[in-house]
Each structure stands twice: as structure tokens, then as C-alpha cells.
Amino acid sequence: MKPTPAPHLGAFLRARRAQLDPQECDLPATDSARRVTGLRREEVAALAAISVDYYTRLEQGRVRASTPVLAALARALRLDDDQQSYLYELAGRTDDRPRRRRAPQRLRPALRRLLDQLTHTPALVLGKRLDILAWNEAAASLYTDFAAVPAGRRNYLRLLFTDPAMRAMDRGWEHTARDAVAALRLEAAADPGDPELARLVGELSVQDADFRTWWAEHRVNSATYGIKRYRHPLVGDLTLDCDTWAASDGSGQRLVVLTAEPGSPSHDALRILRFWTAEAADTEVNR
Incomplete structure (x- = not known):
């Protein structure tokens, strides 16, 4: 059967x-x-390395573009990601369109300001794949020195499974870990072609049998609140409310905040922990 041209292309x-x-x-x-605004047909054809006759027939809807020709036209016409997707849609070749380039994650300035203002409350910002994009000093005091973790390894799920200290501190580690796996599974459904996510899943599947089992369950979870129970090596038991707020700009970034009931032992323990770590940092600087 002769391929059907795309009239709107x-x-x-x-x-x-x-x-x-x-x-x-x-x-x-x-x-x-110049009798036309912009580029002439022959100029587009030259930039795309195709014949003027072939390009003319494309504009007239008399021939269907091949995938290599669409790629050449996308380059010649300087199309961005959205325009490329539209080009392939019009040509009826949506299965052949290139994967969208993924921009690097950048912390939203408003979230950075929020972190800086939460001086006594542990808080961090998670991005795509549960990557840890930013944190405040109270969160580093509670969990670990995130700055000492290489940026490419700074992922909440990875640390949860591979950092012995974080794993030992969480008294409900299995529940926490299963919820985190379920959250990642939900994200994978929204962006199944993410190569970084595939690498993370592959790495943890090789390293941890629990992760392999829970990932295979296909459980999904988007819970935005809960209770965390920790046994910190410096201040002992902590019971904290964990709340998560998603950014409204579609970036996928989430602010995670851990709080304790005022006047409770956990509230006092957080203050002591923050004081001790700040004092230790000052001592290190003054050596």
C-alpha cells in the first residue's frame, strides 16, 4: 500500500x-x-541535504517524509523539542520521534529560601528519581553530611538502601524503604524512558534483594505525609511528622519537612542535635 502523505505537514x-x-x-x-519572508524552499532543501523537488512535494502534501528526512528538517529548521514532537506527529511517525533532551535539574530559588528560613527543622528538596537537590543544616545533622556524598550519588533511595547509618537509624526502615520504592515506581510510569532512573533501578536491583522484590511488586504510592521514627546515635529516639509539598511548576521537586510536637522529647532532641553539630562545625573551622 502506498504511504499516505501528511496534508498538514x-x-x-x-x-x-x-x-x-x-x-x-x-x-x-x-x-x-527576497520575495519571501524567511527562508526559500531551495535554502531549506540545501540545509537538509535533500532535493528541492522532494522538499517541494513535502510542502504540497504529495509525499510522505521518511524518518531520516524528518530528522534533517528538524536540524535545518532549528526546531526545539516541542516543535520536533509536533513535526513527527504531523508526519504520522510518532513512534520514530527522538527522545526529548532532559534538562539538568535546577533547584527552584523559592525552595532554597524556604530551606534557609527553616533553621531548626530538618528539611530537604527531592527532585526527579528522589534525587536530593538541596538540604538545610538541620537535615544534615539528622541524616548525614550530604555535601560529602558525590553529587551523582546523592539520591534518597540509594542512600536509604546503601548507607548503613541511614538504614540503621530508621526504626521503621522496611516501611520507609517500601514506600520510597513505590514512589519511584509511580515516577517510572510517568517517564519510562528516563535513562538515569533505569540506571538507578539496575544498580539497586543488583545490590539489594529487598529492592528487587519490592520493585517487582509494582506497588505505587504518592503519600505526602507520615510519621518517621528514628534512633539517632547522638540524641536517641525521635518521633517526627514528615510532610511533603510538591512544587506547582511541574518540575517534580518536593519539599520534605520533619517536625516534632513542641515541648516533646523529640523537639528537645532536635534542638540539642542542631546545637551539637553547629558546635562541632565551629570547632572544626577554628582548628
């Missing part, structure tokens, strides 16, 4: 080439007056 190609400046596309300047 030509309109998009014409509109896009009209938006481009020849100099922006590194085309040589000419003395002749």
Missing part, C-alpha cells in the same frame, strides 16, 4: 521557514531582493 514547514532569518541559519548574504 506542509503548512507547518512553510510557517516555520518563514520565521527563520537566513543569517541565523548561516546562509550567505545575497544582493537580490
Whole structure:
């Protein structure tokens, strides 16, 4: 069966080439007056390394573009990720479109300010894949010196399974770990092509039998609150409320805050812990 051309593709190609400046596309300047706004058909064809006749038939909806031609046109027309997806959609080749480039995670400034203002309350910001993007000094006092962990390894789930101190401190470690695995499983469903997530799952599957078992269960969880019970080596038992707030900008970043009932032993223990670690830091600086 002869492939069906895409009638709306030509309109998009014409509109896009009209938006481009020849100099922006590194085309040589000419003395002749331009009768069209933007690029000519022959210029787009040259940039994409295809014949003018073939490109003309594409714009006229008389031929269906192949996947290599779509990739060449995306480069020639300087299409961003959204425009590339639209190009492949119009061409009827959604299964062939390239994976979107993933921008590096950047901490939202508002969340950084919140962390800085929470001076006595442990708080941290989790990004995609439960990566630890930022934390305050109280969180480092409670858990570990996150700054000493290489940035590429700074992941909450990874530390939960591989850091002996974090694992031993959590009196409800199995419940905490299973919930974290379920949260990651939910995220994997939303972005199954994430290579970093695949690497994390592969690494933990090799290293930990519990992770392999719980990952295979396909349990999902998006709980935003709960109770954490810790046995800290410096201040003893802690019972903390854990609340999570998701950023509203679609970044996937979450602010995690741990609080204790005012006047409770856990509240006093957090203050003592913060004091001790601050004093230890001052001593180290003054040596």
C-alpha cells in the first residue's frame, strides 16, 4: 500500500521557514531582493541535504517524509523539542520521534529560601528519581553530611538502601524503604524512558534483594505525609511528622519537612542535635 502523505505537514514547514532569518541559519548574504519572508524552499532543501523537488512535494502534501528526512528538517529548521514532537506527529511517525533532551535539574530559588528560613527543622528538596537537590543544616545533622556524598550519588533511595547509618537509624526502615520504592515506581510510569532512573533501578536491583522484590511488586504510592521514627546515635529516639509539598511548576521537586510536637522529647532532641553539630562545625573551622 502506498504511504499516505501528511496534508498538514506542509503548512507547518512553510510557517516555520518563514520565521527563520537566513543569517541565523548561516546562509550567505545575497544582493537580490527576497520575495519571501524567511527562508526559500531551495535554502531549506540545501540545509537538509535533500532535493528541492522532494522538499517541494513535502510542502504540497504529495509525499510522505521518511524518518531520516524528518530528522534533517528538524536540524535545518532549528526546531526545539516541542516543535520536533509536533513535526513527527504531523508526519504520522510518532513512534520514530527522538527522545526529548532532559534538562539538568535546577533547584527552584523559592525552595532554597524556604530551606534557609527553616533553621531548626530538618528539611530537604527531592527532585526527579528522589534525587536530593538541596538540604538545610538541620537535615544534615539528622541524616548525614550530604555535601560529602558525590553529587551523582546523592539520591534518597540509594542512600536509604546503601548507607548503613541511614538504614540503621530508621526504626521503621522496611516501611520507609517500601514506600520510597513505590514512589519511584509511580515516577517510572510517568517517564519510562528516563535513562538515569533505569540506571538507578539496575544498580539497586543488583545490590539489594529487598529492592528487587519490592520493585517487582509494582506497588505505587504518592503519600505526602507520615510519621518517621528514628534512633539517632547522638540524641536517641525521635518521633517526627514528615510532610511533603510538591512544587506547582511541574518540575517534580518536593519539599520534605520533619517536625516534632513542641515541648516533646523529640523537639528537645532536635534542638540539642542542631546545637551539637553547629558546635562541632565551629570547632572544626577554628582548628
